[in-house]
Amino acid sequence: MNAKATELGLSGSRFEDPTGLSSANVATAWDLARIIEAAYHYPEIRDFTTRPQTILQSGRHSIQFPNTNALVRNPIGHRPFKTGYIEEAGRCLVMQAMLANRPCWSSCWILGSTPVWATPSRIKQWMEARLGPK
DSSP states (O other): OHHHHHHTTOTTOBOSOTTSOOTTOBOOHHHHHHHHHHHHTOHHHHHHHSSSEEEEEETTEEEEEEOOOGGGGOTTSEEEEEEEEETTTEEEEEEEEEETTEEEEEEEEEEEETTTTTHHHHHHHHHHHHHOOO
C-alpha cells in the first residue's frame, strides 16, 4: 500500500496495516481524492463496494460476503464507495451521486460525521438545488 501511495504521488499518506482500523494509517483529504480516483478505474472495486452482497463459488460451496454498509441499500440515488470508522477519525464516507439524472463523481468525502448516513442525503439535496434541472 505504501509503494502504491508513493507511485500515485501521495506525500501525505502512510499505511501501517491493510484493514484501515489502525490510527497509524493516515491520509490527507487531497490524497484521499487521488486514492479514490485511482480505485475508480478498477471496475471490480467499484462493483464490490457498491453491491449489497457478493457470492463466490469455492468448489461446491458458495461463500456469501454481505456488505455491512447500510448506504448501499439506500434508495436516494447515491452509491457509497467507501465508509469507515475508527475512534480517531469518526465516521467517514466517499460516495458517487446521481445529480440531475447524471453521475457525479466529484470526490465527495464526509469526514468525522455523525450520523454519516444522514449527511449524504442533505449534501445531495443541497447540490441538486444549486445545479437546477438539466
